[in-house]
Amino acid sequence: MKALVYKGPGQKAWEDVPNPVILQPTDIIVKVDTTTICGTDLHILKGDVPAVTPGRILGHEGVGTIVERGSAVTGLNIGDQVILSCVSACGHCDFCKQGVYSHCLGSEGISGIGWIFGHLIDGTQAEYVRVPYAETSVYLLPKEVTPEQGVMLSDILPTGHEIGVRYGQVKAGDVVAVVGAGPVGLAAIATAGLYGPSRIISIDIDTNRIEQAMAFGATDVVNSGDSDWKEQVLALTDGLGVDVAIEAVGIPQTFTMCTEIVRPAGHVANVGVHGRPVELALQDLWISNITISMGLVNTNTLGTLLKMVAQNKVNADQFISHTFELSDIMNAYDVFARAAETKALKVILNA
Amino acid sequence: MKALVYKGPGQKAWEDVPNPVILQPTDIIVKVDTTTICGTDLHILKGDVPAVTPGRILGHEGVGTIVERGSAVTGLNIGDQVILSCVSACGHCDFCKQGVYSHCLGSEGISGIGWIFGHLIDGTQAEYVRVPYAETSVYLLPKEVTPEQGVMLSDILPTGHEIGVRYGQVKAGDVVAVVGAGPVGLAAIATAGLYGPSRIISIDIDTNRIEQAMAFGATDVVNSGDSDWKEQVLALTDGLGVDVAIEAVGIPQTFTMCTEIVRPAGHVANVGVHGRPVELALQDLWISNITISMGLVNTNTLGTLLKMVAQNKVNADQFISHTFELSDIMNAYDVFARAAETKALKVILNA
Amino acid sequence: MKALVYKGPGQKAWEDVPNPVILQPTDIIVKVDTTTICGTDLHILKGDVPAVTPGRILGHEGVGTIVERGSAVTGLNIGDQVILSCVSACGHCDFCKQGVYSHCLGSEGISGIGWIFGHLIDGTQAEYVRVPYAETSVYLLPKEVTPEQGVMLSDILPTGHEIGVRYGQVKAGDVVAVVGAGPVGLAAIATAGLYGPSRIISIDIDTNRIEQAMAFGATDVVNSGDSDWKEQVLALTDGLGVDVAIEAVGIPQTFTMCTEIVRPAGHVANVGVHGRPVELALQDLWISNITISMGLVNTNTLGTLLKMVAQNKVNADQFISHTFELSDIMNAYDVFARAAETKALKVILNA
Amino acid sequence: MKALVYKGPGQKAWEDVPNPVILQPTDIIVKVDTTTICGTDLHILKGDVPAVTPGRILGHEGVGTIVERGSAVTGLNIGDQVILSCVSACGHCDFCKQGVYSHCLGSEGISGIGWIFGHLIDGTQAEYVRVPYAETSVYLLPKEVTPEQGVMLSDILPTGHEIGVRYGQVKAGDVVAVVGAGPVGLAAIATAGLYGPSRIISIDIDTNRIEQAMAFGATDVVNSGDSDWKEQVLALTDGLGVDVAIEAVGIPQTFTMCTEIVRPAGHVANVGVHGRPVELALQDLWISNITISMGLVNTNTLGTLLKMVAQNKVNADQFISHTFELSDIMNAYDVFARAAETKALKVILNA
Numbered sequence A, B, C, D: 001m002k003a004l005v006y007k008g009p010g011q012k013a014w015e016d017v018p019n020p021v022i023l024q025p026t027d028i029i030v031k032v033d034t035t036t037i038c039g040t041d042l043h044i045l046k047g048d049v050p051a052v053t054p055g056r057i058l059g060h061e062g063v064g065t066i067v068e069r070g071s072a073v074t075g076l077n078i079g080d081q082v083i084l085s086c087v088s089a090c091g092h093c094d095f096c097k098q099g100v101y102s103h104c105l106g107s108e109g110i111s112g113i114g115w116i117f118g119h120l121i122d123g124t125q126a127e128y129v130r131v132p133y134a135e136t137s138v139y140l141l142p143k144e145v146t147p148e149q150g151v152m153l154s155d156i157l158p159t160g161h162e163i164g165v166r167y168g169q170v171k172a173g174d175v176v177a178v179v180g181a182g183p184v185g186l187a188a189i190a191t192a193g194l195y196g197p198s199r200i201i202s203i204d205i206d207t208n209r210i211e212q213a214m215a216f217g218a219t220d221v222v223n224s225g226d227s228d229w230k231e232q233v234l235a236l237t238d239g240l241g242v243d244v245a246i247e248a249v250g251i252p253q254t255f256t257m258c259t260e261i262v263r264p265a266g267h268v269a270n271v272g273v274h275g276r277p278v279e280l281a282l283q284d285l286w287i288s289n290i291t292i293s294m295g296l297v298n299t300n301t302l303g304t305l306l307k308m309v310a311q312n313k314v315n316a317d318q319f320i321s322h323t324f325e326l327s328d329i330m331n332a333y334d335v336f337a338r339a340a341e342t343k344a345l346k347v348i349l350n351a
Helices: A039-046 A147-151 A156-166 A183-195 A207-216 A229-235 A252-261 A302-310 A326-337 B039-045 B147-151 B156-166 B183-195 B207-216 B229-235 B252-261 B302-310 B326-337 C039-046 C147-151 C156-166 C183-195 C207-216 C229-235 C252-261 C302-310 C326-337 D039-045 D147-151 D156-166 D183-195 D207-216 D229-235 D252-261 D302-310 D326-337
Strands: A002-006 A012-016 A028-036 A062-069 A081-084 A128-131 A138-140 A175-179 A199-204 A220-223 A242-247 A262-270 A278-280 A291-293 A320-325 A346-350 B002-006 B012-016 B028-036 B062-069 B081-084 B128-131 B138-140 B175-179 B199-204 B220-223 B242-247 B262-270 B278-280 B291-293 B320-325 B346-350 C002-006 C012-016 C028-036 C062-069 C081-084 C128-131 C138-140 C175-179 C199-204 C220-223 C242-247 C262-270 C278-280 C291-293 C320-325 C346-350 D002-006 D012-016 D028-036 D062-069 D081-084 D128-131 D138-140 D175-179 D199-204 D220-223 D242-247 D262-270 D278-280 D291-293 D320-325 D346-350
Touching: A002 A326, A012 A326, A028 A081, A028 A147, A039 A326, A062 A128, A062 A147, A081 A147, A138 A302, A147 A346, A156 A183, A156 A262, A156 A302, A175 A183, A175 A252, A183 A199, A183 A207, A183 C183, A199 A207, A199 A229, A207 A220, A220 A229, A229 A252, A242 A252, A252 A262, A252 A278, A320 A326, A326 A346, B002 B326, B012 B326, B028 B081, B028 B147, B039 B326, B062 B128, B062 B147, B081 B147, B138 B302, B147 B346, B156 B183, B156 B262, B156 B302, B175 B183, B175 B252, B183 B199, B183 B207, B183 D183, B199 B207, B199 B229, B207 B220, B220 B229, B229 B252, B242 B252, B252 B262, B252 B278, B320 B326, B326 B346, C002 C326, C012 C326, C028 C081, C028 C147, C039 C326, C062 C128, C062 C147, C081 C147, C138 C302, C147 C346, C156 C183, C156 C262, C156 C302, C175 C183, C175 C252, C183 C199, C183 C207, C183 C242, C199 C207, C199 C229, C207 C220, C220 C229, C229 C252, C242 C252, C252 C262, C252 C278, C320 C326, C326 C346, D002 D326, D012 D326, D028 D081, D028 D147, D039 D326, D062 D128, D062 D147, D081 D147, D138 D302, D147 D346, D156 D183, D156 D262, D156 D302, D175 D183, D175 D252, D183 D199, D183 D207, D183 D302, D199 D207, D199 D229, D207 D220, D220 D229, D229 D252, D242 D252, D252 D262, D252 D278, D320 D326, D326 D346
Parallel strands: A175 A199, A175 A242, A199 A220, A242 A262, A262 A291, A320 A346, B175 B199, B175 B242, B199 B220, B242 B262, B262 B291, B320 B346, C175 C199, C175 C242, C199 C220, C242 C262, C262 C291, C320 C346, D175 D199, D175 D242, D199 D220, D242 D262, D262 D291, D320 D346
Antiparallel strands: A002 A012, A028 A062, A028 A128, A028 A346, A062 A081, A081 A138, A278 B278, A291 B291, B002 B012, B028 B062, B028 B128, B028 B346, B062 B081, B081 B138, C002 C012, C028 C062, C028 C128, C028 C346, C062 C081, C081 C138, C278 D278, C291 D291, D002 D012, D028 D062, D028 D128, D028 D346, D062 D081, D081 D138
16 A cells, blocks of 8 residues: 655655454554644654654544444444544543543553554554444544544544643633644634633634634634734733633743633643743742643544534534645645744645 | 740740730730640741741641731631631632632731731731631631641641642542651641552651651651662552552652652652752653642631541541640750651640 | 512512611622513412512512622622622631532521522522622622523523533433433523533423423424323433433423433432422332432632633523513513413523 | 353352354453352343343453453453453443543444443453453553452542542542442442542441441441431531432432532542432532532542552452352352341452
């Protein structure tokens, strides 16, 4: 089959590789119908994720059709079309029993991390993929949801929802600020609406992006390049700050922006992937009764979000900016990598 | 009357001052029966809390007897003996309605802080004290509880309980580590036992203190001076870290110790008062699904803890290391300030 | 002044009575700008609420302007326009500290009930009303909210929200059924939308009412007069029943309907006021892992709902079916009492 | 092998039956080391549970050693000694993903019930037993816990804990009443202590049993045969009733006792298995802001309780009143059935 293979920092190829085979009775083999590219894939290509070694097939999102199943898989059938979760969950380790699939201990013998596709095992940017722990890691695609919409549920929508909105404890009446209007920030905005906030403020330095945020449900936008951005945010509250500040960029400055605008007894939810430590102003914050949360998505709300997409209560289509054939993936990577210029959000790859 | 008056950095005096008077209909005047000294009072004396100006009577803990009441006070009577909360709560601002008394907006016109005794208004290290918002800020002392025990409920027990144990979300079966075995750390240990943890590990650099911690309910102790302290802690877990790490010191190193021993999906609860920023290793922690909490005590669990002390389910007496007459307060300060040497925990001052 | 006075079962009069006066330092006197009639007022008039004695002024909802204030009231000013809560909360008893204002112990010496207006003290269907515990029982009317909208926040919106939606633990993705499409059932429907349900099913025997429910946010309607009503409801779920069933009528049959359609691990939230016991089928339900909740509104979410009305995220206007002058209240009672015929929901009375 | 076989109402036999075999790749075969008898087994023998058909091997509790495993079982090994849960959980249906194993949809094709051992498939009162969904339904027995202690974790301790204490929302400072001092009531008492209640009141009509309750952690006892039992209970509260009332009998009278002693905003947790409907006094209770919960155990806290037993924080041994050889099971049934006379609590059967 053909697959997108990591060849070491800065290098990748769409090339012939052997087809995947069933390794465990709980595995399935899926023919990939639709997949996409994540910002994390770009990090891997830069060489920032040393656990990914040359030869690895990339990708951790996708919708596909089951073509083979292991002997222990009884609840899924050949021909079923399924959404793949970016996190593989054995379903029976201590973490999985708590719903903390992100730290599944059983993943292929690799402890403490549930994200393995395109990382520790071969991923979804391929014609076929082996899916471990199938019964606890995939969801049947209902007829009301398209495969393209389904791909938005592999990672991006659960990440914005779980790590942004739910860890941030958004509740009815809250004022929520989301710093960063890339795909994950927009997913936080889109799913925050399920919790009845009174305002959702999108904050970004790029005017085009924050205007786009209005379509996802933001009620207000603030350009963080403005010298008075903080005053603008506070003016949208009762003056005491936002109830929830969601960080969706991944750099020290944006994290600090969040701690500066959160009100006493509020919440900072970090969603961004950080590469450097940040300075936390505990000399000021110790007295502030806030919580700061962070983490990798568990996708334990994928089923709930799937219902919301099926009911058109969350619009998954609007995340899709470009569509390519799977075989055109090298070009798709190029468009996605130049997002500022191409205005790419999520690029869809159809087999 | 006599009172302990702050005279500027490094200076204090036990001297004659005018008796307090009712200023608001919701005030009471209390004759102080028992009070104590807090580590925060030492910080103030060093000049570290600029909001405290010379002339201020110090102290925010105490039990006393009502000698006068404002016209709006109907639920409390002259002669009632009451526990004073270190936090004054108006009871009707937005924060108070949520139980976030620590950020009461109504406190004497000073916004965003419920701790005003011995800080923004005169405090309890005096023969008499004016108590604002009496009906929402004091608790009747039941006959089963001594005044000395009651003083432990003004600040220290609620602080360990609320900011350590509850913000840390301690639950049945958890392994809890408490870094720092001073009075507040011991209060966290003593109240953690109400939540059914499987282990409570006391961590401190002072061997005497952590041994003392066993009497408060610690099941295990680790000396943080040992080069392998971290391995010792992990060996008391399943190897993945503690469920809850409570910081009760207030310096960057002890905060970082907590983030290093907490397991995925665990909690770091900061109780210590910090004077400097800390470096938060978000490059490692973004993926860890932890929460970090912090804050000033609300004393909204004072009533619950009072029941537990009345039922001998929390032992308040063991926090008391020394007892003095109130008029001997200058000496008491000296003993308390040399705690490492005198082994002082809480020093009681009886009128 | 003029007021609507209960004269014993079946009798009422709009007549001259003495103006109210300040009795406690925490009281205010309010000139009523807008009030309304509640189904409970009709019950009282039937003689069903013996605690209400002849001579009592009825009414527990309203918006008015402060004309006098007690000496302890500092956060409210003469001339402020305020929303009155149907529940009076002292703010400092054990129940109030938990936010359970419905069981305020301090209400005028009458223990265990926070609803006193038009019940144990004179109410709001009058030109003026004395408001006890003013600072913990009224909310400033913001300029974005009209007095008529404000009146919907005195009782009906908080009741549907707190006792229906929140006690029912509605969460994102849930299927919610609301049995009864009167004002309180519609308030449950309107506020359920703040919690991201995938479906809200309105169930009533009156076709006009359930069609009206669509305007309040119901996604589906079922006529309970249909012999297959239950199958219709289950067909809107995955076949296992609804996540939350809200009872908003108050008779045994509708309560039992709720226990019959709720899924395992779901919730039944009783909002209706019942006059008779119901038979609970514990022989079937003991194994069902459901919760059943009930209670009087606390109005502790009035502030949150006020924000949602101000932001047009909850539409309060659509509850108002008729508007009268306050002096025309006898006529308004007549229209409201014949709701089936007049299609009355809430009737507004403007001074 | 030998097994205890149900032969129709009133009849059972310890007789030769075929050994169980692996039917699914997720099964294991366990040699039973220790088992016990549940009150439910007596109900089945009376013919009260029609789903149990003649020929069924009874029993749903046990500790055993793995002698064979299906091809999908990788986390458990031949020779491992494991605690069997009374509830079988597939681990991947909608209910299992929420931790509601009691309503597992995947159990051997039988929908909506996780309890299948000794009910819908052969049970544990046998020399060997087939265990479905092994990796999500058994727990390794740690060396600190004896097999006899482990058997108390199959059903009784999780049932008292989950359906009594946790559904009852017991929290620090609460007054808890447990009606019924049989094994499950005592399990609720023993595990309530993990949540910091100020009092645990054991209520039963049998003086011997409630005195025994003190050893399990009850702080007070009330004989429900006393005409003033209710006044005695209220006198142990502030007069307003208990925070949590746990029903552990299963008849209408004891359920009603719970609704009569619970305070406003409190909780009634039904644990008893009922055979008849009960009359719920909604005409009084609609205003009371209580919750009523019920359900079958999920055993999703078995792992937590196992830690507490291993740490001697819950004493499992004291539930064991008699010990027999497995082959003497007919005699053990006789002793257990005459519990009032023999003072049997749990009878242990050792292979």
